[in-house]
Amino acid sequence: MxxxxxxxxxxxxxxxxxEWNPERHYDAKIGVDRRKALFDSVDLLGMNDEVDRGADMALLTEGLAAENPEWADEIRMWHGDWLKMASPxxxxxxxxxxxxxxxxxxxxxxxxxxxxxxxxxxxxxxxxxxxxxxxxxxxxxxxxxxxxxxxxxxxxxxxxxxxxxxxxxxxxxxxxxxxxxxxxxxxxxxxxxxxxxxxxxxxxxxxxx
The missing domain is CATH 3.40.50.1000 (HAD superfamily/HAD-like)
Known part of the structure; x- marks a missing residue:
């Protein structure tokens, strides 16, 4: 005591x-290797820190998607699937x-x-x-x-x-x-x-x- x-x-x-495990969700959706490549190429966790400081997630994900068109669908997934990552x-x-x-x-x-x-x-x-x-x-x-x-x-x-x-x-x-x-x-x-x-x-x- x-x-x-x-x-x-x-x-x-x-x-x-x-539970909060974005990597687990992405692994299930796009596979471990592609998820690792995505996280190495795009600072999604850094973006999420900005959201946690008060920034708008929709605007940030769209901006990152425009900057990284080869990963655009996967970046938008962070916004679209957010509640699935923050579960259960x-x-x-x-x-x-x-x-x-x-x-x-x-x-x-x-x-x-x-x-x-x-x-x-x-x-x-x-x-x-x-x-x-x-x-x-x-x-x-x-x-x-x-x-x-x-x-x-x-x-x-x-x-x-x-x-x-x-x-x-x-x-x-x-x-x-x-x-x-x-x-x-x-x-x-x-x-x-x-x-x-x-x-x-x-x-x-x-x-x-």
Whole structure:
């Protein structure tokens, strides 16, 4: 158990509450070799970072398609198939979110997510409307692990780092939070996070199952 009991739990979304694996989707659609060639030739992940900073995905994908006509159909797939890449939900993580809220624990989101794509995701996944406060990078204009996004959450919740338990699947995002004194859990599956919530006194073992 941590030396100080946190007061709130902060969830990342991609690969914590919803699977996010564009490579898997492209592998299934165009094959592994062609997907690797595409990702080597076109910076789709860099484009997605710009979406997460607030840019319009439709405009960016069309611009990249025009610049890379040999990959135009595959680039447009990023926009057209986005929800298929951001799926499925991770049911055990969703249960943890809801059980925390059921016990009156403040639960927030801190996620790199576009403005339009978060709207799409909220329409598909009702639990994304259940946070006390969602801190979404597209609306904030800054992405993890930039220190500013952590400051924004602290300011927006009135919580200090020691009062926050934050889970994220990316080590760089976790490291940035830990540097601000946040309590952190590197998410590698819902079972591990469930055990952390039990160890820290948020949930019982039955509640975390």
């Amino acid at each position: 941590s030396s100080t009991q946190a007061k709130a739990v902060v969830f990342d979304i991609g690969n914590v509450l919803i 939900a991770i049911p055990h993580s969703v249960r943890l979110l809801r059980r925390l809220r059921g016990k009156g624990v403040p639960v927030h989101a801190l996620s790199n997510f576009g403005i339009g794509t978060f709207d799409i995701a909220q329409g598909a996944y009702d639990f994304l409307g259940e946070f006390d406060k969602p801190f979404i990078s597209g609306h904030l204009g800054v992405i993890k692990p930039d220190v500013r996004i952590y400051e924004i959450l602290e300011d927006g919740t009135g919580l200090s780092g020691a009062e926050i338990l934050f889970t994220d699947d990316r080590a760089d995002n976790i490291a940035a939070a830990a540097a601000r004194g946040w309590q952190t859990h590197h998410f590698e599956g819902p079972e591990g996070f469930a055990a952390r919530l039990v160890a820290d006194g948020f949930l019982t073992e039955d509640e975390a199952a």
